[in-house]
Amino acid sequence: MNRLSSAASAATAIALFLNTPSLAQSSTDIDAVRAEIRAMKEAYENRIAQLENRIKMMEAGKKPAASNPVQRTAGGRSIRDSSFNPSIGVILNGRASSFSEDSSEFAGFAVGEEGERGREGISVDESELNFSANADDKFYGSLTLAVVREGGEDKVELEEAYVQTLPDAGLPDGARIKAGRAFWTLGYLNEHHTHSDDFADRPLPYRAYLNKSFNDDGVEFSFVLPTELYSEIGGGIFRGSDFPFGSSTGGFDSWSAFARVGGDIGDNQSWRFGVYSLRGNATTRTTNEGAVTFNGDSNLYAADLRYIWAPTGNPRQQELILQAEYFHRSEDGRYSDNNANAVGVAYNEASSGWYTQIVYKFAPSWRIGARYSQLHSPDVPAGLAGSALDAADHDPYAIAIMGDWTNSEFGRFRLQYNFEELAENREDHQVTLQYVLSIGAHGAHAY
């Protein structure tokens, strides 16, 4: 049909060209040409119809017997899984940023390298390379490499390398085990790659508490309960070597648990709510460009809520997304800050942080969004006064406003303005222009 209609429109285009008044031909000439085109069109249409019939007959000949239902499998679609095994997907990501403030230290928080704001000027962001495939009927495997700029060098980081059980693995229905390195289940954003985020940067709690994201080595179990309402529980054991933990001693230093529920309200609204914990022992966690070290227990608790309203039921046309996450962290151990000559200061404090955001898709290709993030700084023990952990009674906060344009689901351009006051009187105005492009296979995004 496609070829048929394009042949028809090509013929029409020629007809229109010939029809322009500047040629000043007599109407009989034009009629003659029209007749000729019509004849050509008919001839082509007949020929195409013949060829299409031949294809149909050939396809029909190849078709397996319809009475054998069990052997059929859902055909993989090339866009999602690129006809190669394994599927290969690439995320290209770049930005241009301008900041008004020189430094972006978080008052009262020990922040890792990836929690800091990005580089100013033009830069290539994390470029991701993903390979994934079903290993067999029971296991799925995925590897994601990210090329990042750290310390003036391009480094290859192993973002994810995991195996995961498939529904046929023999576990009870709804149960799943994932092992290796992955963006583990914790809050909303942690599970997602940054390229699918709604803003150009992660909100403050993610930067302070997770160094952008938690992707330790470990194993996670989850179980979807057979309830009317969506409900899922799970937990994991991790090495304890990724932020908020340090260099692991025993290799089983951290564990997590989570529970989620979700459902619909009417036809056009949906929601999901979850609670999470990530507890463990941090050994020599180094932050603030090597200056600050922590040893001790670091326990993080989180809750997330996501609500989506698609006014027409079609999220592609119009959609409103509300999202909020809350984090609470308690740390019991010893902090050192080389820059402040503080060594092994006993520390037992709690802090919290949250953000809330609204993103509105008002036309299929256009979205606008706003986000507010806030951290509540912990108290500082006397021994750390004047160190990086001393918030001087300031609670860091940030406001972000963004607008983005999406050509297809595989390409997005975004302009974002941030206002951040992470330390007292350090008002930072930031402007970022960003692109995110996906080539090759790109699986569907989760809720």
Next chain:
Amino acid sequence: MLTRTSVIGAVVLAAELLSPPPAAAQLNVFACEPEWAALARELGGDRIEAFSATGSQQDPHHIRARPSLIAKVRRADLLFCSGGGLEVGWLPLLLRRGGRTVIQPGKTGHLMAIEHVEVLERTSSTDRSLGDVHPEGNPHAHLDPKNIVRIGEEFTRRLIATSPNSTAYFTARKEAFLKGWGQKLNEWNRRAQHLAGMPVIVHHKSWSYLIRWLKLREIATLEAKPGIPPTTQHLESLLKLSRTTPVSAIIVTPFDSTKPADWLSAKSGIPVLTLPFTVSRDASPGDLAKLFETTLTLLESAHARR
């Protein structure tokens, strides 16, 4: 460490014990589109409970893999979808997350409609610059009533394989349905004769099976490339085309954006015809036949106007 893992183990065990007994009387059918839920209800009667993931106002290409759908998949005994890549944006995710073994690809409980009919518009191209193409062919197979017969027969086979105790019941329902459908089909085919050759423009290639069945002439699509919203440039070219080629109607689904069709209609005078495309999410027996009757009636009136 041991205590922690055993806590998790205990929680899972408790959840298993709390889950409802497996021998529920009705089979849960998870349909991706309302037409398949309707067909399932026709054939399954009161021995099934059918749910449709999408409603008649929703574009089945693009819905979100919502938590509620994961819960539905988790409890489904049979999956009934169009296939051919139509649901690729959300169904594989639901199947993996829901973790229900009996409806996974390759299992008897996994029915993809277009694998059982003659598929139109297969292509070997996967270049995304050509739009959202389905290499497996056009998946909107339900608007040819002959396909309903083939797919219905296959669904009954799956029902019986899943629940052999109800073989007599499902066979009787199938025979009754097909007999009624056959009579209606003869009537529809009679009416269709008057529509043959009716020239139409369509928004998306949602109508190819209907067009082939009724022998309509598809002059053009509003989308220059499938799945990519119509461009002004392309609409301008269609406007020019409409001056030289007679067109009876611009056919759209209830979930297509109406702006491009309205624009072309206002400029060219070709009426926009919104056909129902499918039945309502909660369709009851008889509604599937009404879908074809309404479609024919609307086409006939548009044809008569020109």
